[in-house]
Amino acid sequence: MRPAAAEEGNVTERDDVDVLIVGAGFAGLYMLHRARSAGFRAVVLETGDGVGGTWYWNRYPGARCDVESIEYSYQFDDDLQQEWTWSERFAAQPEILAYLEHVADRFDLRRDITFGTRVGRLAWDGGAQRWTVGADDGVARTARFVVLATGSLSSVNLPDLPGLDTFAGPVLHTGRWPHEPVDLAGRRVGVVGTGSSGIQSIPVIAAEAAHLTVFQRTAAYTVPAANRPVDPDEAAALKAEYPAIRAAAAQRIFGFGARQPMSEVPALSVDDDERRRVFEERWADAGLQFLGAFADILADRDANAAAAGFVRGKIAAIVEDPEVAARLMPDTLIGCKRLCADSGYYETFNRDDVELVDVSAVPISGVDATGVQVGERHIDLDVLVCATGFDAMTGALSKIAVAGRDGRTLADAWSAGPGTYLGLGVAGFPNLFLVNGPGSPSVLSNMVVSIEHHVGWITECLEHLRTTGRATIEAEPGAQAAWVEYVGAVASFTLFPSCNSWYLGANVPGKPRVFLPLVGFPPYVEQCTDVAADGYRGFVTA
Numbered sequence: 001m002r003p004a005a006a007e008e009g010n011v012t013e014r015d016d017v018d019v020l021i022v023g024a025g026f027a028g029l030y031m032l033h034r035a036r037s038a039g040f041r042a043v044v045l046e047t048g049d050g051v052g053g054t055w056y057w058n059r060y061p062g063a064r065c066d067v068e069s070i071e072y073s074y075q076f077d078d079d080l081q082q083e084w085t086w087s088e089r090f091a092a093q094p095e096i097l098a099y100l101e102h103v104a105d106r107f108d109l110r111r112d113i114t115f116g117t118r119v120g121r122l123a124w125d126g127g128a129q130r131w132t133v134g135a136d137d138g139v140a141r142t143a144r145f146v147v148l149a150t151g152s153l154s155s156v157n158l159p160d161l162p163g164l165d166t167f168a169g170p171v172l173h174t175g176r177w178p179h180e181p182v183d184l185a186g187r188r189v190g191v192v193g194t195g196s197s198g199i200q201s202i203p204v205i206a207a208e209a210a211h212l213t214v215f216q217r218t219a220a221y222t223v224p225a226a227n228r229p230v231d232p233d234e235a236a237a238l239k240a241e242y243p244a245i246r247a248a249a250a251q252r253i254f255g256f257g258a259r260q261p262m263s264e265v266p267a268l269s270v271d272d273d274e275r276r277r278v279f280e281e282r283w284a285d286a287g288l289q290f291l292g293a294f295a296d297i298l299a300d301r302d303a304n305a306a307a308a309g310f311v312r313g314k315i316a317a318i319v320e321d322p323e324v325a326a327r328l329m330p331d332t333l334i335g336c337k338r339l340c341a342d343s344g345y346y347e348t349f350n351r352d353d354v355e356l357v358d359v360s361a362v363p364i365s366g367v368d369a370t371g372v373q374v375g376e377r378h379i380d381l382d383v384l385v386c387a388t389g390f391d392a393m394t395g396a397l398s399k400i401a402v403a404g405r406d407g408r409t410l411a412d413a414w415s416a417g418p419g420t421y422l423g424l425g426v427a428g429f430p431n432l433f434l435v436n437g438p439g440s441p442s443v444l445s446n447m448v449v450s451i452e453h454h455v456g457w458i459t460e461c462l463e464h465l466r467t468t469g470r471a472t473i474e475a476e477p478g479a480q481a482a483w484v485e486y487v488g489a490v491a492s493f494t495l496f497p498s499c500n501s502w503y504l505g506a507n508v509p510g511k512p513r514v515f516l517p518l519v520g521f522p523p524y525v526e527q528c529t530d531v532a533a534d535g536y537r538g539f540v541t542a
């Protein structure tokens with residue numbers, strides 16, 4: 001069989017490995033470390049010119065994690081935990097990137113990572129029982145196993161605005177922000193999109209730009225991040241508590257929030273004053289754990305309405321112009337689209353040099369060299385920022401032409417929505433593993449905790465195959481169908497499927513509407529453990 005790489009350019013070398021990993025973010029780095037430590041020959045191919053994945057690409061002003069640093073970090077190596085000190089409660093992008101660069105160096109990972117190389121094709125060779133790998137660096141590779149560590153929020157969604165390419169100034173997507181500094185001083189900047197990326201960047205851009213216009217299609221709920229520096233005493237105390245923090249986080253429904261568990265009290269079981277007191281307390285310091293103020297905010301419409309009403313009240317109190325405040329108030333359920341955490345977002349709209357333009361009823365009709373047209377109005381701009389999100393969970397996977405058993409493509413197999421077993425394997429695609437794939441807690445969990453869980457499970461599976469002398473593992477179609485049904489059934493007990501979110505694929509025209517992540521981290525971990533203990537039940541090994 002002709003190596004797939006031959007079609008990508010001139011083949012100059014061959015490389016046949018045990019494990020080929022695509023992506024050098026949190027998932028790919030740890031997968032490389034574990035596979036290598038288990039004695040497999042493993043390599044990583046990475047499109048970017050450095051490690052970091054999400055944190056390599058998302059360099060927009062204000063980019064910051066909204067899970068606490070002490071939880072949004074690896075726990076597999078206690079020395080690593082103890083030697084690295086986070087400077088803020090919620091780390092900003094440069095610090096997380098520096099951490100991942102440190103991890104790459106500390107575990108000597110770079111020697112097995114090829115940067116600046118995109119994997120375009122993967123084809124299962126049933127005779128050889130190997131994947132042939134088509135990448136654009138001219139190396140013909142094969143691999144016994146492929147791990148797609150391509151990220152859940154990595155394939156950017158550029159808005160389909162007529163004339164976007166005619167804009168004279170820079171058009172910048174938050175998820176592909178330039179590596180060199182972008183000088184916004186004295187510029188008229190437009191930001192399209194008010195999800196997490198818009199909400200984090202808008203206050204920072206407003207502080208620098210001469211004027212900022214925010215184009216809002218859907219108002220999002222956001223709560224104060226309550227970020228702050230971590231002083232050396234606090235850092236030492238936190239490090240001493242790591243085992244307890246990690247153990248507590250593993251029991252949380254979303255795999256994080258060790259220090260602020262979800263309440264067990266239903267919202268309407270307490271009187272108005274008590275409910276307000278609890279909401280105030282969470283608003284002041286809980287960040288995303290605001291949604292854990294009561295047990296049923298994500299499951300009961302009345303409880304949800306109470307939380308949403310509280311946030312709307314905050315918007316009314318913070319934003320001075322009542323009309324602007326009204327436009328900023330979402331009329332949807334809270335938490336159904338991903339909640340955002342901000343540093344001064346609503347306050348930004350009290351500035352004279354910031355304007356909120358509602359593009360829900362009258363959308364942006366076009367872009368020309370000098371700005372943006374909304375209805376009758378032309379808004380002059382020097383820089384256009386698209387904070388318009390991602391083709392979440394499946395976008396990066398579907399950019400690779402994956403041909404499995406009998407040449408069937410992943411695009412074809414997933415035409416009605418992504419089917420997986422445990423979010424780890426796909427029927428018809430032997431020896432292919434997903435990290436944080438659709439059907440696993442992934443984006444509804446602390447991504448790093450889920451990544452470590454998946455990588456550990458995959459590594460133990462590879463070791464099991466080696467020990468038992470098996471060459472292949474593949475999800476059974478029946479087990480996969482039952483899993484897909486289970487993921488949907490669990491979601492239906494929550495309010496998550498009730499609005500047009502990227503969890504459902506609703507932000508990408510033509511994408512099948514399927515609820516992609518699985519709600520509930522601890523039961524999921526138990527199920528994965530049971531499957532492995534039961535001889536990889538639901539998988540066929542041969």
Ligand code: NA7
Binds near residue numbers: 160197216217364390
């Ligand atoms: P999101 O959360 O998908 O937000 C994208 C925003 O862009 C959202 O407000 C969209 O409005 C808006 N959007 C998208 N296309 C357009 C057009 N054509 N016109 C106007 N507005 C548009 O992406 P983020 O990058 O902010 O966050 C993604 C995740 O990354 C986040 O949840 C964290 O997990 C980290 P819409 O709501 O679709 O009406």
